[in-house]
Amino acid sequence: MNTAFQSCSADELTKKASEARRIILETVHYANAGHVGGPLSAIDMLIALYFSVMNINPDDPQWEDRDRFVLSKGHSAVALYTALALRGYFPLEELKTFDHIDSRLQAHPDMKLLPGLDMSSGSLGLGISTAVGLALGAKLKHQTFYTYCMIGDGESQEGQVWEAADVASKYKLNNLIAFLDYNKLQQYGWKGTDREREVPVTAPELRWEAFGWNVISIDGHDMAQILDACAQAKTVADRPTVIIAHTLKGKGVSFMENNYLWHAKVPDADELNRAIHEIEAEG
């Protein structure tokens, strides 16, 4: 399976991510709803997963041996939908229904509506636990698929994330690979100074290591580093891996980057044009 894209180079994936950034912004603009900051920090990793890393088959989305993906930070749904559409799970045109009534593309992922989704998510802190369940299930069934999960750094304030971390470690889930989208911004943040607002989770490397995980730190926008981290994670025999991906919220658009106001703000027509211009100039 997945042979058509196994050979994607890091450069090709970077170009694909750039295309995805444009689509994310257009989709949010069209729907007049959704998040942009988080999706733009997450999209490079999603493109790497869906176009290179994961063993999947868009023509058979429920294939039993496929790798699984859980978007624990469900607010970045538009990024996941964009990656799925680009990969051929459903027509790009359908992105225009995002967040509309009767759409398969709900504001947060609904596994019952869209066959390409391996788990529903949205309420923060739950997704990593469900990913632990998927990975544990694979072990119990002696199946070899991997489970990937993306966690937000703000989301990591939820205690359940650490309950999940503990159990994954206890059951030695080396078939579980989590990405921490460490963009260091959340919707509003800790009350106080702007500086405090910028640190949703402190010392994630130390925390995950303390819970017994294999920890790899990367630049979450560097495609080669993303691919390399996944390859490294697969060599670990006795522990789950977390890839601490240092990212920029709003990555790729200068006036959105590192600005918490763009957590869930919808770009107007002028902002959309400027953003796309920047993305295309960069790409």
Next chain:
Amino acid sequence: MTSMLSEKQAAMRDVFGDVLLELSKADPRVLALDGDLANSTKLDKVAEHNPSQFLQMGIAEQNMLSVAAGLAAVGFQPWTCSFAAFISKRAIDQIQVNVAQPKLDVKMVGAYSGLLTGCTGKTHQALEDIAMMRSLAHMVVLAPADGIEVRRVMEFAHQYNGPVYIRLARDPLPYLFDDSHTFTLGKGVQVKSGSHVTIISTGTETVRALQAAELLEGEGIRAAVLHMPSIKPIDHEAIIRAAETTGAIVTAEEHSIIGGLGSAVAEVLVENRPVPMRRVGVRDLNAESGSNEALLKKFGIAPEHIAEAVREVLARKV
């Protein structure tokens, strides 16, 4: 079926442990997930006799329910078990988002439900679990009355593909039913006939409802007892029929009167066949620790309270 209270007693948790062990041995999809209470809930029977299908999730109920959803998504049938207070109140968002909304095949077993939780007091009593679980879309809510019915309800849940909450009690209860007893989702069980009033009860309170009916017999009041092991879906037909044939309803449950069986019955009556009604249950109070006898008396769910409610409702009967 018989409606006579038997001398023989069984604790629901013992039956639960035995049946889950049998189900797990017969079906490799069945997994037992524990929140570190297996020796109380009797999930330890699976741990001891079929350890490969037992998973220790630790004292972390929220994670346990979400992990169960992941396991269900790859084809397992996880049975999560803890005290009812922790399964329902601690993990309600996880149950809604990960289990109920996607209709995954996860069973939730709330042991130690209601008021009588072994002198543990208000933190360990579950008087709101029916209300919370009943309000979730796609959730089936079941409260068996005795050991036989625990078995039947579990057999049903095993066959049923979707979320099921089963409410169990801690202490031994007399048998109401014999081996011929059956369970049908959404159906009530007429355990005693009568023409003056119908007591509709669920779970552990059905025994007390029958005891109340016996008390009332001495006064010439013939109370029917309709047991509702299936609280959601509930038996609309039987409730409407009871209202039509007896003209007065008392509900009885070891649960808050807010949102539980009494509320479910009232909803059906109000929309279909309003008749004088009274609810017996814990009345918007935190309970406390104490002996079973003292708790039943203080919080108003003993047989004499049900009998008193019957007298009150009969006085209002048209």
